Amino acid sequence: MKIFSFVFVFILLTVTSNAGIADTVMAHSNAMHKDIRCVVITPAAYDGKKDFPVVYLLHGYSGNQRDWITKVPAIKQYADEDSLIIVCPDGNFNSWYFDAPMDSAVRYETFISKELVTFIDGRYKTIKDKKARGITGLSMGGHGALYLAFKHQDVFGVAGSMSGGVDIRPYPLNWDMAKLLGSYKEHAGNWEDNTVINLVHLLTPNTTAIIFDCGTDDFFYKVNLALHEKLLYAGIPHDFIVRPGGHTWEYWANAVPYQLLYMKSYFAKQPE
Template sequence: MKNFRKKTFRLLALLLILQAQAALAATVDTVDTYSQVMKKTIKAVVIKPAGYDGGKPLPVVYLLHGYGDNYAGWVTKVKAVQQQADQFNILIVCPDGGVSSWYWDSPVDPAYQYETYVSKELVSWIDEHYKTIRDRKGRAITGLSMGGHGALYLAIRHQEVFGAAGSMSGGVDIRPFPNNWDMAKRLGAYAKEPARWEAYTVINLLHLLTPNSLALLIDCGYEDFFYKVNLNLHEQLQYRNIPHDFTARPGAHNWNYWTNSVQYQLLFMHQYFSR
């Protein structure tokens, strides 16, 4: 009987601990937002940390997906992102960037106006519906691959909106890849529109930066096909005396790398918010 009571007590104690942990876990909202510029409803994921209901406005990290993925990619493939929202007490917003938007306002396709959507419409919607710090000091943006390009592209062009930006395995120079990932559908063929491709690639936007105007973190794996363009971006930032963090480590263009990388990205954003 005593052993039975002890086991029952232990089970009840374990159950209470698990319930307490569940109560403190981040929650995931899937929301419908509306883009006026594209005249359509677009889904997004919003991860709220356990402390969200405390009433204090929180900083927001916009976390962008890659080519061929969608708004649910991060939360379904990297469960630890929810834990990191709790750990750093931040809101994480995962927008849908379309299968191949590259987060541009396409000059040839009115159905792909994702620069306006993410940097203006979505930010405004999130600020209206959640308790956020409504200032660039409380906003950061990062992403993987197409989303890494998108995060830097949007942040550099909208420094009044975002105070920090990151990129994981980002396609930070599109020019070596004229036939890949539907970019020609968004910009027109490189052979016919070379000036447009020059203007829409991250590495050619560095003249818009001044030292410390953005907190920047760029990382890429040695085995990644985007490694050389990321290394070149790092060197160009150095040449212009633009402070930034650059990390290169073993890894390829895959979820094993991004699952590890996003932890450092979110830590970097947390440190920026804490300054």
């Protein structure tokens, strides 16, 4: 029994020691004149010598930078298994990750796509190229990830979304988005210009690798299906995953390892 206990403890320590390490850093935004908290997860193999690919992982509405590591602790293990640096920025509880036309204090498109990428590449050993840089997220963060990737194809080579609000127009009274975009009745152009589904025209086939998924019981299911159909019509290759599930952390905890594996595969295929 003592021998068994020793072996079990040894195996347990071996497994847990191979999880990534999470730190909280402060990244400054000149666009918003403030410091923004970000959780950065480095794989166990990170030693400051080898360069690693980076995945930016965005939280949803009312969340913050700690959502992923507190609600999906296995994310640290995934960083290690997939040899990735994972960056979870605080996107404010309701930014939708764009530069808000009606609020000059909300500049999260600029922050994520420019300031944060520059900060991470300057502070960590990263592969400083779109071929080694991905972005994904859940719900509001799913919208943000595809929105930023479609608009900044020179920055992100691969993009994903989990239960993303990929068309915000059906929800003009939800989540205080009118504070950022104005009312749909009076400022329809802001809503049309800042919804993911209307950005498909920016894409060319095989420029950006795309994966997104949504549960059949999710209130965003229909808009994700519509995005899939629009991408098909435009001839844009992508992976679209549909399975049972709702707008829950149980769903996202199941989805994120597949998203990261997809990105790991993309990174591995890129020429050095």
